[in-house]
Amino acid sequence: MTVNLQGSRVLVTGAGGQLGGYLRQSLSGTGAEVIGTGSTARDGVDQVMDITDLDAVRATFERVRPSIVIHAAAFTDVDGAERTPEQAMAVNGDGARHVAIAANEAGAYLLGVGTDFVFAGDGGAPFDEDAPTRPVSVYGSTKLAGEEAILAANPDFAVARTAWLYGGAGKHFPRTVLTVIRDRGGIEVVYDEFGSPTFAGDLAEALVRLASRRGSGIFHLVNEGRTSRFELARTVARHAGLDPDLVRPISTPDFLAKFPLPARRPADSTLRNVRAAALGVTLPTWNDAAGRYAPKLASELGLSSSNA
Numbered sequence: 124m125t126v127n128l129q130g131s132r133v134l135v136t137g138a139g140g141q142l143g144g145y146l147r148q149s150l151s152g153t154g155a156e157v158i159g160t161g162s163t164a165r166d167g168v169d170q171v172m173d174i175t176d177l178d179a180v181r182a183t184f185e186r187v188r189p190s191i192v193i194h195a196a197a198f199t200d201v202d203g204a205e206r207t208p209e210q211a212m213a214v215n216g217d218g219a220r221h222v223a224i225a226a227n228e229a230g231a232y233l234l235g236v237g238t239d240f241v242f243a244g245d246g247g248a249p250f251d252e253d254a255p256t257r258p259v260s261v262y263g264s265t266k267l268a269g270e271e272a273i274l275a276a277n278p279d280f281a282v283a284r285t286a287w288l289y290g291g292a293g294k295h296f297p298r299t300v301l302t303v304i305r306d307r308g309g310i311e312v313v314y315d316e317f318g319s320p321t322f323a324g325d326l327a328e329a330l331v332r333l334a335s336r337r338g339s340g341i342f343h344l345v346n347e348g349r350t351s352r353f354e355l356a357r358t359v360a361r362h363a364g365l366d367p368d369l370v371r372p373i374s375t376p377d378f379l380a381k382f383p384l385p386a387r388r389p390a391d392s393t394l395r396n397v398r399a400a401a402l403g404v405t406l407p408t409w410n411d412a413a414g415r416y417a418p419k420l421a422s423e424l425g426l427s428s429s430n431a
Contacts, residue, residue: 126335129154133334134189134231136174136222137196139165141291142236145327146193153331158187161196174218177225184225191334192226194219194235194273197266201240204262205385211265219269223276232280233273234334237341239286239318241267244389248317249349251395252284252341260386274340283330283342286394287355290323290416296352297359297417301424304360304369311381314353314372317391319345322412332404343394346409358410362417363426 133150137143138159144167150157160183161168172183174196197215198204204211219235226233240263241256242248258264270282289295303310321344329344350358357367375390396405406412 126153126331128191128335131155131191132187132189133157133191133193134184134187135159136172136192136194137161138169139163139167140195141288141293141295142195142323142327143167144291145324146195146330148324149327149331153335155191158189174221175213177221180221180225181228184229184231188229189226189231192222192231192233193330193334194222194233197236198262201260201262201386201388202384204265205260208261208265211261212268215262215265216268216272220272220276223273223280226280227277232334232337233277234330235270235273235280235282236330237270237282237284238263238266239284239392239394240389241270241284242389242392244392248391249393249395250343251397252343259389262386270341279337279339281333281338281340281342283333283344283399284394285321285326285343286319286345286392288321288323288326296320296355297413297420298424300356300359300370301363301365301417301420301426304365305424305426309369309371310356311371311373311378312353312356313375313378314351315375315390316352316388317349317393318389319348319392319394320350320355320409320413321345321406322416324416325406325412329399329404329406333399333402336402336404338399338402340398342399343396344399344404344406345394345396346406346412347396348409349393350409355409355413358413359417362414363421364418365421365426
């Protein structure tokens, strides 16, 4: 599906982050003028904007005058959110509200990025867009506050929830798996946590397609299918040219006894894409995505990918 955004000015928040770089790539062939914002000056950031400051957000929107906004900025440290809930809410909740207010005042269309962590994950998966939310972590609660603020600002706005996002230069699950295998010769991964692993490059393309359709309300955008953390890790290892048996299974209780974590994770937060699919917006399977990304990551980390 070719996207034509000729004449559009697209503002991407969090442009220097994991998803932001892929969004720039996906927007590059659409004809849109792209302005990236971030909390600090770095690659991909055209203008520094503190989303926790409503006046600063309004001033940026008045200068840029975007027609489309993709709100990718977020406090994504799940365990860090438990330690600093006020900071997480300032970014994920208040920050989203500020961006939504400014977008509405500017007459721009806003598409925010949400998370599977709005679900408890203790029954009912796979979740469609209308499933009841019940977050079990500070991160999930603050992201839910953000999506509610976006939709309250304008019912024509949208939030696209995603899950288990990976890709790019920062910390993410496949990078951790391959790094630990490289440095320690193996890794233990939980076998009883299930979800929808999603490659940020695929998500970025889907977000751009959805934004071009001006979809409203809640959407789920994930790579198709369901898997466990353990199977994802084995798949990444295999596509990286490594022995998948270097990934060893462990239960969540046993893992937490060894490595206590502050935040609860949903046991099964698998998402089902219903509403975006009805608009013709879908993503490839998670296995396909891992197969495309893992060899590149292996090369980046100095690992052999000859068997991938």
